[in-house]
Amino acid sequence: MKTLFVAPTRNGVGLSSTALGLMRALERQGLKVAFLKPIAQTHEADTDDSVHFARVLAHAVTPEPIPLAVAEEQLSLGGSEELMENVIALAREASLTGPDGVATDVLIAEGLALNERNLYAGALNASLARNLEAETVLVSSLSEVTPGVLADELEIAAQSYRRSDGSGLAGYVLNFAPTELDFGSLMAELRARSRVLASGELPLLGVVSVSPGLAAPRTLDVARYLGAEVINEGEARLRRVTSTVVTARTVPKMASLFTPGALVVTPGDREDVVMAASLAHLSGVPLAGLMFTSGSAPEDSIERLCRAALSSNLPVLRVATNSFHTASNLSRMDPRVPHDDTERMDRMLEFIADRLDTVPLGTRLRTPQEGRERRLPPSAFRYELIQKARAANKRIVLPEGDEPRTVRAAIRCIEKGIARCVLLAKPDRVRQVAEGQGLSLPEGLEVLDPDSIRGRYVEPMVELRRHKGLTAPQAEAQLEDTVVLGTMMLALDEVDGLVSGAVHTTANTVRPALQLIKTAPGAQLVSSIFFMLMPEQVLVYGDAAINPNPNAQELADIALQSAESARAFGIPVRVAMLSYSTGESGSGEDVEKVKEATRLVRERHPDILVDGPLQYDAASVLNVGQQKAPNSPVAGRATVFIFPDLNTGNTTYKAVQRSAGVVAVGPMLQGLRKPVNDLSRGALVDDIVFTIALTAIQATQGRDA
Incomplete structure (x- = not known):
C-alpha cells in the first residue's frame, strides 16, 4: 500500500x-x-x-x-x-x-x-x-x-x-x-x-x-449562520443562494437582479420590493428566498396581498440587523460545507475528480517502483517496535529496580503492554520511588525482594561455574549484585531478557552475561549496535559500546551480526565499513584492517551488500558517494555503519545524538545466547522503554532461531 x-x-x-x-x-x-x-x-x-x-x-x-x-x-x-x-x-x-x-x-x-x-x-x-x-x-x-x-x-x-x-x-x-x-x-x-x-x-x-x-450555500445554511427567524421554511433545504440583492434602489432598477438563486434582502416596509419578489416567485423564478431585516414585517394588507407567495415554497426569513449589516455578515459567511449538505459536497467532489489527471499517478501507485525500497522513518520504527514487543509478551528483568527512571519505564511498559517487567528491589522502596514521581504501581508489575529469592540461585550458579572453581559462599556473595541475580534468572529461563545500565557500567552488565549466559552458537564475540533514528530513516551503528579495538576477523563478525540485526528489525541491509579513507585513497595499518574485514564479510556472506573502506560522508551522502566511490553498491546509501574501533564509534554516535538531536535506541547487544542489553547511564525513560521493547523482540527471535 x-x-x-x-x-x-x-x-x-x-x-x-x-x-x-x-x-x-x-x-x-x-x-x-x-x-x-x-x-x-x-x-x-x-x-x-x-x-x-x-x-x-x-x-x-x-x-x-x-x-x-x-x-x-x-x-x-x-x-x-x-x-x-x-x-x-x-x-x-x-x-x-x-x-x-x-x-x-x-x-x-x-x-x-x-x-x-x-x-x-x-x-x-x-x-x-x-x-x-x-x-x-x-x-x-x-x-x-x-x-x-x-x-x-x-x-x-x-x-x-x-x-x-x-x-x-x-x-x-x-x-x-x-x-x-x-x-x-x-x-x-x-x-x-x-x-x-x-x-x-x-x-x-x-x-x-x-x-x-459549487460555493452556493442552501437558504437554510444562511438562516443558521445569521440566526434568522424562519417565517416560512418552504424549500429552504433545497434552494441555494447564488447572489444577494440588497434593496437600496427602486424596483424598476432592481428587477433584472431577481434571478434564480437570488436572496432578496429588504426591510419589511419596502412594500414595493416585497410585492416584486412575490410576483417574481409566482412567475416561476426560483428565488433563494426573501429576508426581512431590522426585525420588520410587511403591513397586514401587503402580507394578505402576497400570501400566495409568502406561504408557498418560497423561503421567508427575518433578522434583527439592518440591511447593510446583514449584507456585511453574509459576505463573511464560512465557506465550509455543512455536514448535512452531502449533495453539495458530492457535486464538488465530482467536479474536482473530473479535472484531475490521475491516470499516470494511478499507474505509478499500482506498479512497484524499481530500486525503490522502504525507508523506515523513526516513528514507524518505534511503532513497529512497540507492536512487535506487545505480540512477544515477554518477561524482562530490571536489576536496577528502585532507580527512578527504571521504575517509571517499567510502569509505562506495563500500562502499554510492551513487556511483563520484573523489578529487583525492596517493594517498599519501589513504592516510595513511584509515589515520589506521582505514580502508582500498576497491577501486573512484579517487584521481587532480592533478599527473599537470592538463596535459591546459589546452587544453580555453583553448577554453572563449577569448572571455574566457584564455591557456594562465593556464589552467594556475587548474588548480592542484582545484575548477577537477574542474569541467573535469565540463565534458568525464569525471565526472557535483562536490561541494566542506568546506574551500572557496561562491564557490570556484560560480565555476568558472558560468564553465565555465554555467547550464541557460532558467535565469536559479543558486540553492540545503536539504532539511530535519523529524520528520514533509521540507521544502524556498530560497534559503539563493547569492543575497544577489534581486529579484521572481529570487525567482520561485528558487521555480520549488525547486518543480521538490521534485517531482523526491517531495515534494508547495506553495510559500510568505515575508515578515514575511501577505496584506495589511503594506506596504513588501520585502513588495511578495514579492507581485510570487508573481504571477509564478502567471502562469508556474498549475499550482503558491503563496501569499504568508506569515509562517513561517502557512505551516507549520495552525491559524495557517487563522486568518491562511483561503482560502489553501498556508497551514499549505507544503512549499517561499522566503525573501525570503539573510540570512533562511541564518539560518533554521541556527536550525532547530541549535536543533531537524534534519538539513539540502544545499545543492543549481539552474540549472546539470550538477550541482555546495556543502557547508557544518561538514558532517558523513553530510552529504557525502547530498550525493553528491543529485548523482548530479541527474545522472540532467539526462540525462533
Whole structure:
C-alpha cells in the first residue's frame, strides 16, 4: 500500500475538497482508497469535515483524528515522537481494509490547512508526510497570486517535502482558476521560474476552475449562520443562494437582479420590493428566498396581498440587523460545507475528480517502483517496535529496580503492554520511588525482594561455574549484585531478557552475561549496535559500546551480526565499513584492517551488500558517494555503519545524538545466547522503554532461531 499526503502551500487553497476529490478520482480507476485526517483541523468537538464526508460519501472506515488540543499539547511539551507514533497507529488502522473489506491500495492522508493561528502547521505537515512514508500532493490556488509568486511558493514547498533520496513528491493541484485563464502562458511562466516544475519532478495533476454554483450555500445554511427567524421554511433545504440583492434602489432598477438563486434582502416596509419578489416567485423564478431585516414585517394588507407567495415554497426569513449589516455578515459567511449538505459536497467532489489527471499517478501507485525500497522513518520504527514487543509478551528483568527512571519505564511498559517487567528491589522502596514521581504501581508489575529469592540461585550458579572453581559462599556473595541475580534468572529461563545500565557500567552488565549466559552458537564475540533514528530513516551503528579495538576477523563478525540485526528489525541491509579513507585513497595499518574485514564479510556472506573502506560522508551522502566511490553498491546509501574501533564509534554516535538531536535506541547487544542489553547511564525513560521493547523482540527471535 502507498500513501499520498495532501498538503497546502498556503491558506485557503481548498485542501479538504481536493483530498476527497483525489480519493474519488483514484477510486474511478479501480483502486481501493482509504482516508485519514491525522490531526483534527479545529478545536471543535464535532467530527472533522473531511472525515465526515469521507465516511458519508466514500463509505470509508476512517478513524477519528487526534484532537488538535492533544496534538498541540504534545508538541508544546516536546512529545513530537509520541505524536508521530500515534499518527502511525491511526494510519495502520485506516488502511487495514477498505470499506468493503478488500485490502487498501492507497491511503490518502490530509494535512493541516494553514491559517494565521497554527504557524507550526507547515513544519508539522512535512514531518507527518515523512513519518507516514508518503509522497506529497501539493495543493495551491490561482486566486489573487501572480505566476512568479506561485512558482516560488511551489518551489519552497517542494523543498520541504522532498526527501534526501529525491523521492517524496507526487504532484500538485491548482485550484480556483479563473475561467479566462491562459493556461499555456501560465505554465510557461511557472516552468521558467521553478526548477522543480521545469524538471517534471513535481507534475501537474490538475487545474480546477472557479465554479460559483459549487460555493452556493442552501437558504437554510444562511438562516443558521445569521440566526434568522424562519417565517416560512418552504424549500429552504433545497434552494441555494447564488447572489444577494440588497434593496437600496427602486424596483424598476432592481428587477433584472431577481434571478434564480437570488436572496432578496429588504426591510419589511419596502412594500414595493416585497410585492416584486412575490410576483417574481409566482412567475416561476426560483428565488433563494426573501429576508426581512431590522426585525420588520410587511403591513397586514401587503402580507394578505402576497400570501400566495409568502406561504408557498418560497423561503421567508427575518433578522434583527439592518440591511447593510446583514449584507456585511453574509459576505463573511464560512465557506465550509455543512455536514448535512452531502449533495453539495458530492457535486464538488465530482467536479474536482473530473479535472484531475490521475491516470499516470494511478499507474505509478499500482506498479512497484524499481530500486525503490522502504525507508523506515523513526516513528514507524518505534511503532513497529512497540507492536512487535506487545505480540512477544515477554518477561524482562530490571536489576536496577528502585532507580527512578527504571521504575517509571517499567510502569509505562506495563500500562502499554510492551513487556511483563520484573523489578529487583525492596517493594517498599519501589513504592516510595513511584509515589515520589506521582505514580502508582500498576497491577501486573512484579517487584521481587532480592533478599527473599537470592538463596535459591546459589546452587544453580555453583553448577554453572563449577569448572571455574566457584564455591557456594562465593556464589552467594556475587548474588548480592542484582545484575548477577537477574542474569541467573535469565540463565534458568525464569525471565526472557535483562536490561541494566542506568546506574551500572557496561562491564557490570556484560560480565555476568558472558560468564553465565555465554555467547550464541557460532558467535565469536559479543558486540553492540545503536539504532539511530535519523529524520528520514533509521540507521544502524556498530560497534559503539563493547569492543575497544577489534581486529579484521572481529570487525567482520561485528558487521555480520549488525547486518543480521538490521534485517531482523526491517531495515534494508547495506553495510559500510568505515575508515578515514575511501577505496584506495589511503594506506596504513588501520585502513588495511578495514579492507581485510570487508573481504571477509564478502567471502562469508556474498549475499550482503558491503563496501569499504568508506569515509562517513561517502557512505551516507549520495552525491559524495557517487563522486568518491562511483561503482560502489553501498556508497551514499549505507544503512549499517561499522566503525573501525570503539573510540570512533562511541564518539560518533554521541556527536550525532547530541549535536543533531537524534534519538539513539540502544545499545543492543549481539552474540549472546539470550538477550541482555546495556543502557547508557544518561538514558532517558523513553530510552529504557525502547530498550525493553528491543529485548523482548530479541527474545522472540532467539526462540525462533
